[in-house]
Amino acid sequence: MQRRQFIQSAIGTIATLPAWQPARADAWPSRPVRIIVPFTPGGTTDVVTRLVGNELGKSLGQSVIVENKPGAGTVIGVDTVAKAVPDGYTFGTIANSFTANKTLVKNLPYDSAMDLRPVALMGLSEHVLTTHPASGLKTLADLKKAALTKPGTLSYASFGNGTSAHLSGALLCQILGIDMVHVPYKGQGPAMADLIGGQVTVMFGNWPEFRGQIASGKLTALGMATLQRSQFAPDVPTLAEQGAALESNSWQGLLAPARTSDAIVQRLNQDVNRALASAAVVKTFHEGGIVSKAGSVEQFAAFIRSEEEKYARIIRAANISVG
Structure with missing residues (x-):
């Protein structure tokens, strides 16, 4: 009897508790804001987040704490944001992998459209297609000729399965009608080291990290993966100029839990742009060779949809899986 009364009393207490309400924009933020980065510290995404976060702290009047939560191809960190209380105190940085994972990863623990909402695009690092000098390759035409002469013997490195470098390599093979072996690495650093050492033939890499190796002669630039000449590398021909009109890059943007209020999302978008x-x-x-990508919430949402569609086409055409 006492146990039943206790349970009924507890249920009654819970029923009278106030429902969670979104934070008011005029009262937000009243404490530190957290940004989850689903990558290890030190990479471009982490650096951009901390740089922008430092400026956000000034405009918000609160500390912005960056928390690295890598794992499972960014799924763990993104899922943390998707399941966070949508009170305006937890946000997450995403990159290309977020849009690729929608097609690439089966049984995602979150729904990218229903559980998360775009806030702002921040920056973009253009990719350059590179090779090691010993390969003897100087142009995209050289690469195509070599690949057709010896099918399946050339290779391309990437930051890992399903990354932008992987999918752009697959797209390049589709455009040129060639076959190259994909060699995934756990990060750009190890992949670059093996590229310099000649263990792999080519790689799409972030211009900011690769430009020094190209300038020193340790790597040869076959072309920028941009449609127009890059402001950071005006003397390097684009792949588009050489017959392969593809864009490859690494970008960073902010997301919020889906039920975060419109007012807070719009406020943070404005602060990111500032x-x-x-x-x-x-x-x-x-x-650092990073392109600023200021814009509205709606523009970032449209950008995400276009990236999802682009990667879905590449993944399905190449029959790529991460299993």
């Missing part, structure tokens, strides 16, 4: 225009970010982006 951060991107700040002297510190403009200087660092320019020196």
Whole structure:
């Protein structure tokens, strides 16, 4: 009897508790804001997040804490954001993998459209297709000829299965009608090291990290993966100029849990855009070869949809899986 009364009392207490309500924009933020980065520290995504986060802290009047939560191809970190209380105190940085995973990963623990909402695009690092000098390749035509002469003997490295470098390599093979072996690595650093050492033939890599190796002669640039000449590498021909009109890059943007209020999302979007225009970010982006991508919430949402469609086409055409 006492046990039944206790349970009924507990149920009654729970029923009278106030329902969770979104934070009001005029009262937000009243405590530190957390940004989850689903990558290890030190990479471009982490650096961009911390740089922008530092500026956000000034405009928000609160500390912005960056928490690295890598694993499962960014799924663990993104899922943490999707399941966070949507009170305006937890956000997440995403990159290309977020849009590729929608097609690539079976049984995602979150619904990318229903559980998360776009906030702002931040930056973009253009990719350059490179090779090691000993390969003897100088142009895209050289690569195609070599691949057709010895099918299946050339290889391309990537940051890992399902990454932008992997999918862009697969797309290049489709466009040129060639066959190259994909060699995935756990990050760009190890892949670059083996590329320099001649263990793999080519690789799509972030211009900011690869430009020094190209300038020193340790790597040869076959072309920029941009449709127009890059402001950071105007002397390097594009792949489009050489007959392969593809764009490859690494980008970073912010998401929020789906039920985060419109007012807070719009406020943070405006603050991110202000951060991107700040002297510190403009200087660092320019020196680092990163393109600023300020814009509205709606523009970022459209960008995400276009990236999802692009990667879905590549993945299905190449029959790529991560199992």
